[in-house]
Amino acid sequence: MKKNRVPVREQKPEERVRNFKEVSYGYNLEEALLEADRCIQCRNPRCVGACPVAINIPKFILELRNGDIKGARDTIGEASNLPAVCGRVCPQEEQCEGSCIVGIKGEPVNIGKLERFVADWAMENRYRNTEKLPGNGRKVAVVGSGPAGLTCAGDLAKLGYDVTIFEALHEPGGVLVYGIPEFRLPKESVVREEISLLKDLGVKIETNVIVGRTVTIDSLIEEEDFEGIFIGSGAGLPMFMGIKGENANGVMSANEYLTRANLMKAFRSDYDTPISHGRKVAVVGAGNVAMDAARTAVRLGAESRIIYRRSEKEIPARAEEVHHAIEEGVIMNLLTNPVEILVDEKGFVKGMICVKMELGEPDESGRRRPVEIAGSEFVIDCDSVIMSLGTSPNPLIASTTKGIDTNRRGCIIINEENGETTLPGVFAGGDAVTGSATVILAMSAGKKAASGIHAYLEEKHS
């Protein structure tokens, strides 16, 4: 057994900082087969238990190894509607790969890249499995087309439901299209393709419909005869720090910056939406979102830095993202906290006052609390500041629908068993329920709600 994984080919840092093409090339067939050989086909596979949607990992790897890639794709498809996405953006090191037995003595099997290979192969070879139960005539509405909504819709369509997704933006995909950058997750060849598979299953997608404004949950039920509803509206509301100068021109949320770049394709000259071409960009925060913003800034030609108040150990972003960011020249200002943004006479950012921090006692989260070092103020030279401090659920749906309760963080309250909200027949899942989490957790919530909705409607019609 080889201790090490088959290496994954990547665009070289000096090349990729000048384009928005995907950083990782993934495996080709030969590499995938070699890597698949490293799986020892555990009888009680720990990897499966650590995958939130419980993909039968050893089975698909075996099928791949036997040259039955279609079979492998079907096996994955039983559990996941978005494998080309998950193979790219899942935090595998904490999930499937983190539990792989081979990882104890060597490197774990590269499950994510194998999953990606199988999904990409099927898309390239136009292999689509659209098996589903005959239509049962029951209408279900899904609000939001992020991973939670797409998954719920796909599962219900396979069970024979007549599913319509309502999406506020002009393009389906949620964070997959507006947040995660092209260089990690290609929009045309991956996201659009995977969504088109759902359309093949009969899922209808109506873009430009804001539930709570264009229609309401009540009107969908009363006027449009939807018998079940799933809310997967995400956690899109950005937070700001509340410091002086924060409304200056050049200060924006990571959501704004990434939306301009990804959804509106502002990095391409044939698209009309402008983006701030800051020469010196400071990104506040150190999650996945912050890394994405900092790496986007690099590609737009800026000097780019991360400002984070804790130390390297506490960085919440995936290790691979931090590694890629540093390779691409992103400067890390750790143990540093902004206190004021400096503004020029025309209202544009001209710098940012920061203080140095040190780590004190652990706080509620168990991480050591950062405390200011007195008298350590200094100025960072920058002309753009991107706030990446986290997001919370948008209150629009809950505030326009009687009976849907939320907690004090604005998250929709559900019954953990089946995903049902406090309003009967209305289910919810994903970031709208948990606050910002991950693609795969949103998908697993979508799955749970799909079976919850199925059980609810079976019961209702029995």
Next chain:
Amino acid sequence: MYKITRKRELVENIFLMDIEARRVAKSALPGQFVIIKVDEWGERVPLTICDYDREEGTVTIVFQTLGASTKKLAALSEGDEIRDFVGPLGNPSEVVTDEKEHLLKKKIVFVAGGVGTAPVYPQVKMLKEKGIDVDVIIGTRSEKTLIMEEEFRKVAKNLYVCTDDGSYGFHGLVTDKLKELMEVDKKEYDLCIAIGPMIMMKFVSQLTKSYGLETIVSLNPIMVDGTGMCGACRVTVGDEVKFACVDGPEFNAHLINFDEAMRRQSMYKTAEGKKNIIMEQKSVHE
């Protein structure tokens, strides 16, 4: 896709379009806005709802051509389709949702400026339908740039047109007229609603503040999604930061930091200017 069922050039560079968008027409109310995206490459452009026909399923927009996106829209003809049309966004105007009894007790004056004249119309119309009479002041550069006078004559109790160059109506600014109405004609208003360029709203607000006249303005900051997701539209109201697309667009004028709002509006001036030049060059070469 959303079909343009009517297009008219009201005056030079100001266009009216009816656009077929059944769901939006059904739920639209005065004070709300839409976001349109002309084609695959287009920007998301916010425009106020100027009227709607629930039976026909159409929504009326009135816009002024400024940069690349509004010019692209103006280049389309009746029968053409635009890629995206979403709404209604933002909160309906308070005067249309308020109780009739409450409104009947108020003397209301609307102040409209430039292309902002159009979005005032559905509010005045709806109030008229409820039996509430209001005064309307319209400010514009000259007689040639005045829009919708006919329509307003039908729904406003008193209409005062002001032109900068004196070519028609009152010679002067809307603030001069408003002051005259209050000082000379001894009108006692309880509520002023001003919609127009940011600079006009700022000066109306300054004036009414000195008279203690409650004033509402409809803000038009730069927006991207219009759903509360990006924060591009943030404005300072009192000591709070609000997102105009979801918390507004109407706010208490006396609490707004207009200077900041005006600076933020100019954020992309240079970038957009370039786009405009590219577009003009392209059309020259076509």
